[in-house]
Amino acid sequence: MGILAMGIVDALQRGLEFLKSPAFDGLRSYVRFATSVQSELRFIRSKESSTFLQEVLNSSQRREIKINKGTTFWRARLGCEYEDGRRAKPYPSAGMKPIPNWMSEGRANPRGIPCLYVATTRETALSEVRPWIGAPISISQLRTVRDLKIIDCSKHHQADAYSKLLIAEEKSKEDGIWTAIDKAFATPVSKEEESKGYIATQVITELFKSEKFDGVKYKSLLAEDGYNLALFNLDDAEVIESTVFSAKSIDIKFEPLGGA
Secondary structure: OOOHHHHHHHHHHHHHHHHHHHHHHHHHHHHHHHHHHOOOOOOOOOOOHHHHHHHHHHHHHHHEEEEEOEEEEEEEEEEEEEOOOEEEEEHEEEEEHHOOOOOEEEEEEEEOOOOOEEEHHHHHHHHHHHOOOOOEEEEEEEOOOOOOOEEEEEOOOOOOHHHHHOOOOOOOOOHHHHHHHHHHHHHHOOOHHHHHHHHHHHHHHHHHHOOOOOOEEEOOOOOOEEEEEOOOOOOOEEEEEEEEEEEEOOOOOOOOOOOO
């Protein structure tokens, strides 16, 4: 048997072994949960979905991180105000936070229950509002007002996270579950799909909120070194300074799909 053929056989064997592994069982349990809350039972959950959420909760302590009081983050908002009709100035501090009962939804919140979304870098915050060229953007630096207990959903965001799970010698069901969760938080959702595409992560986030965690951290795919945080309490970070930026260029790269 040639080297190439041996490699193919080895890959197939690994694939078959993975399908029988606890890690694959974890991935599959997330897919079933997401399908259920998106298309079947959302407010009254199936027994299988409840079991999945309990498994997430049981392992969540191993994903807990601490954000110290005084840590700084960034938050952006499209637009600005104008002084004397000409000079741009940022929105006031109150305008840089969502208002209670805000009817916009996001990756970590349903309509009417806002979160304070912040980013670890200024460039990440600016990119996350998806500006058009020439758009004015109010950008604020915020500081946490107390120590925060956060669930880290950013560990396995990489494009090859699933393949790493496939080739790993030993991975548990917990590894499979959290790889799926991390990828779900990092996967872009179009505006047209937000109402459905965010449901699974919203439910998981609400689970953490119910257990007195203060927020979740996840990877931004709009900035190479940037991360986002969704803080459950709008008052857990205060605005300390703001300015106005303008989008000068947008760098979008393309590649063919399907080997075309």
